[in-house]
Amino acid sequence: MTGSRRTFLGTSTVALALALSAIIFTAPNSAAEPVDYGKGDGAEQSGGSNSTGIYAAARITYSGSVAPNGGSGNVTSADVNWNPPPCWYAPYLGAKDFKKKMSQDIESQMNAPGMGGHAGAALSELKRHYEDEYGWTDTPGYKDYNVDKDGEGMFWAAVENPNESDLLKRSSCNDLPFWVDNGEAPPPQYEQAITPEILAALAYQHMQLPDTEVSLAPEQTTKVNLPTWAWLDKAVFDEVQATAAIDVPGFNLQATTTARPVSLTLEPGTDDAVTYPASGECLINNDDSIGEPYAKGKADRTPPCGITYLRSSGNGTYNLQATITWDISWTGTGGAGGDLPDGTFGNGQAVTVQEIQSVNR
Known part of the structure; x- marks a missing residue:
């Protein structure tokens, strides 16, 4: 079954927003250590899980002449209209780990007080999207969270730029997590998927120029x-x-x-x-x-x-x-x-x- 992109059939936009607002779809921010869902090994960057929890993969590392602690550097762009990206999409979790997290989050929200009516229907359709191949234009659904392809790719999710002060811009990457096979480019509709050019802009944002006294x-x-x-x-x-x-x-x-x-x-x-x-x-x-x-x-x-x-x-x-x-x-x-x-x-x-x-x- 298909519908228009980013809109679930039979569910109002408001109800969908309410239902999804309680589920975190944002991958760990680029400047921090990997997010630990439980007590996963925060030193790892590859994503995965252990007996205590799930840890996510999307982490950008910076090296060279960069500001300490992931902060913005001291470079001011001469072009007042240029800004580093406020958000982007990047690898998040493998299929089994994504299923574990999403299943827990959806179940928790569906059992929450007041999560009936349209909001509950939205969560049901979200579950169908990842479990029963329910999709919409340009966005196919998934069978059992793609667990049969675990190790062959990852689900990608939005990453907010922690150095972007504008909340609306920072949260503008609002597509649901999507699957990308290893070695393949993300689907073309995800224009904000991470690229070398986006990484270059982030390196620019974090660059630390030397203090030079004339x-x-x-x-x-x-x-x-x-x-x-x-x-x-x-x-x-x-x-x-x-x-x-x-x-x-x-x-x-x-x-x-x-x-x-x-x-x-x-x-x-x-x-x-x-x-x-x-x-x-x-x-x-x-x-x-x-x-x-x-x-x-x-x-x-x-x-x-x-x-x-x-x-x-x-x-x-x-x-x-x-x-x-x-x-x-x-x-x-x-x-x-x-x-x-x-x-x-x-x-x-x-x-x-x-x-x-x-x-x-």
Whole structure:
């Protein structure tokens, strides 16, 4: 029997939502340890079960220059319209373990007080979907939770991005768990199924760029109308990489996101200043450095990268913002790859600007 996708025949949408809301269809989040249904071995990543419970497979591991504890990194996308994925679908449980969990959850909810009428009918049809091949458009049903194919594939489920603050976006992957054979791509209707490109975007989100303090001359304290030279040596920074990967039986994907510094932008912290060049953006040199170190004999020259302050900072300081722009690209499983939006990360440095004192005789 079939119906329209995501809608069970003979059951209202409201009743279905009520019935399903009590059953957790979301796989473990990408940054955490595997979810343990009971006391399964949380160190495992492949999914499965033991005498104490079921543990799920969907876990993304991060390596390289990434934020600690699965948090967001410090990269800001130069494209304000670009965002990492709020959710995706990934391998969840094998057939026998999925049957164990779903059967327990459905039975528990069907016996709950008030779970009759349309809500109870929705749960019955959900049970039929996984047990008696009840399906709908583009979504076939399953016979006994596909246990005859256990080991030959996995049920996939939605994963919420724990670093997405918008609850509606985070929960927008709302399809029921679906089966994928080992080595096969998910059905085409699941556009948010995990891919190397999604992994690359997640690696971007978790990437941690180095804290880089710009060298200044004069250092920290300068004079009004005296050019301040700014530079970054090649040895101070280099390309940065972050990798995201998922590896379960029959399914392995990875993507590495690479950030390469391309320019330094100076914001003096006051309008009473002139930047060099006028745009304030200092491009990378042929030797991968930025700007030019100050040396004796250059006092009468205009720095290729720097600032001249036109007014004293008084009893305080100016907050010089030095922001590095990084060109970001990615490569992944199967030779996939491409570009991601430029990323930026900046530091503030306190600069004291004094009036030049003169003595009249």
